[in-house]
Amino acid sequence: MARNLEFLVVALLVFASSCESAIFNPVSESHRSAALELFSPADGSFGSLEETYEALKTCEVLGIEKKPDIRISACASVVDTLLSTSTAVKDLFHALRVNGILKCELNDEAFAGIESRLKDSLNNANSLLDFYYSIGGLVLIKDQTSAVDVLLTDADKISRSIKALSQSDGRWRLNSNNPESSNDAAGKALEALAGVISLASSEIDQSLIATLKNDIAKLFDGVARYDDGTCYFDEKLVDARGHQGPLSASASVVRGITAFAEVTTESLNVRVSTVLGSSAPPLTVKLMQTFISGSKDASIIDQIVFDDPEQKKNYATGGRTKVPIHVTGAITIDSAEIAILDSDIGSPETQKKLDLPGENAVALSANHLQKLMLSFRLTTPSGHAFKPHQDFLGLVEKFYYLSGKYDIQLTVGDSVMENSFLQPLGHIELDLPDAPEKAARPPPQPVDPYSRYGPKAEITHIFRAPEKRPPRELSLAFLGLVFLPLFGFLAGLFYLRANLKNLPKSTVPATFAILFHLGIAAVLALYALFWFKLDLFTTLKALGLLGMFLMFVGHKTLSHLASTSAKLKSA
C-alpha cells in the first residue's frame, strides 16, 4: 500500500501522455492527511528501513511539510546497517536509499566498504533481485559521494546476465529456475540495466540497448486499461511476498523505463535505404526546416541530398519527412518577490523577496482594498524569457467574503519545463468585508472521501431542564392549610346548629335520600378515578349510568321534600 501511494503520482503522470482520457486529480490535502495516517511512526521510528524510505519518499512526493521527526533514530539505524558486516544486500540498498534522503553523516571509508561488498555480491549474483539491490546500491553510492569509484569494468557481462532472464513478451523472470515472469520484475530489470549503463566504464554494446528497447515496446503491448481510460500493467504472478497489485507493478515498470530512458540518450537517426532494401550510396541528409507547430512542439523537415554528383539523376522518395520533436529544458527562476500594494500604482506596503523554488514562509496581511502582487522571471537555458502555461486566478470573489488565514501556494509548470514545481509560499491574513446580500454562498466543503464512511460526530440528547418544584414540606404544609377552611366550615355548621332533621323518617323516602347522597358520592369517586387512571370515554359512559340513577333518586327525594314542605305551608 505504501509503495503504491509512493509512486501513484509518477505513474499517473507518465500514463497520462498515452492514455488521454485518464482522469488526473491534483494532489490535495486529503491525500496528504491519508499519507500521514498511513505512515505514523511508532515510538519515533518506523519498523524497517524500507518502510522509513517509503514514508520519507511519500512525504517528499506529496510535498508534506510536517514530516514526522524520525531523523535521529532513522540515521542511527542507517549507520548501524551500513557498518554491520552481516547485513543483507537488500538492507544495504534500503539503508542507502534512506541515507539519500536524510543525508546522514557517513565517511568515505564506510562508503568504500559498502561498495566492495556490493560488488562482491554483484559478482556472485544469480537472481534478478540480487542484481537489482547490488546495482541500485552502487548507483546510490555514486549519487551520494564522489570519493568512491563505483564504475563497473564488466558491465557488458552483467547486463547480459540480466538480459538472460527476460522473456519473449518483454517481461522478466526473477531467477533462472523460476519460469514465472512478471511486469514487476521487468521494471526492476530495466532499472538495474539502467544502473549498469550509468555505471559502465566503457560503452555498452548498442545492439543490447536496441534489443532492450524492443523488449520495452513488447511490454507495452500487454498494457491494460480501466474503464476511465487509465492504463496499467496487470500482475498475475503471486510470489512469496503475496499478490503485487497492478498499481505496484505499473509503478515498477514506470520507474524502470524512466531510469532506462535517462541513461540512453538518443540522437536523431535517419535510416535511408534504396527501394530494394540495400544500403544507400553515400548521401547527406539535410535539415531543411525547423518550425514550431502549435505552441511548444517543434517539427523538423529533412531532405536527402546525394554526395556523389553522378547520382543526381536518381530520385529519392520520401524526400521531405516531418518529425515532431518535443523540446524540454530546465527553466531558471529569479527576482521573485511578493508584495502587498495599496493601489495599482501605489508604493508597496510590504514587500518580500522569495527564494524559488526553495523554501519560503512569508506571513502577510491585507484587506479587500489592497492588491497582492507576485512577480518572478522565468528564463530558458538559452537566456530567453519564458511564459509558462499557467494562470493566476482572480481571488476575492472566490473567497466568498470569508476573512481568515489563507495559505498561498505557487504552481509553476509547463509541459516543456523540466523543473516544474508546486511550492507553498506562506500564508496571508485577509480581512474582507461582510458579504453583500446577493453574494454567492460559499459552496459546501467537499466531503473528505476518507471520512465518508467513518463515524459521525456523536449526538448528545439535551432534555429540557425540569421545572423548579417547591420543597416537599411547603407543599404538604399548604395541603394541611387547605383543610383548615373545611374544618372551619364544619365548625360553623355546628355553631349554627345545622341538623339532619329534615331527612325523611319513613322507610322508602329515607332509602331514596340515602341513595341520593350515595349517588353523589359515587359520582365524585368516579371523578377521582378519572383523575387517577380512567380515560374520558370510560368516565363518560359510567357517568351516564350514574347520572340516570342519580336523576331518578334525586327526583324522588326532592319531590318528596317539596310535597312535605308544601303540606306544611298549606297546613
Added chain:
Amino acid sequence: MGRSTTTTTTKDAQALFHSLRTAYVATPTNLKIIDLYIVFAIVTALIQGVYMALVGSFPFNSFLSGVLSCVGTAVLAVCLRIQVNKENKEFKDLPPERAFADFVLCNLVLHLVIMNFLG
C-alpha cells in the same frame, strides 16, 4: 378636631357593623349555611393563591383547576342562595328543592371539567 373625627368614624363603623350583625342574626339558618359554604370556598381559593405566589405557577393547569373549582362552586352557591331566599320575590314560584337539584347538577358538571383539566 381630627381626633374627634376619627372617633366619630370609628363609632359610626362600629354602629354599622353592629346593625349589620343584628340584621344578619335574623337571616334564616339555611341561608347562613350557604354563606358559610361560600366563605369556606373563597378562603380555600385564597390559600391556593398564596401558595402559587410563594412557589410559582409551574403546574399552572392544576392551580387553575383548584382555584376555579373553589370560585366556581362559590358562584353556584351564590346562585343557590339567591334562588332559595324567601325575600327574593323573583324566584317565589321556584321550590328550593328544584334550586338545590340545579346546584348539585351544575356542581357535578363543573367538577367533571375541573377533573379533566387537573392533569
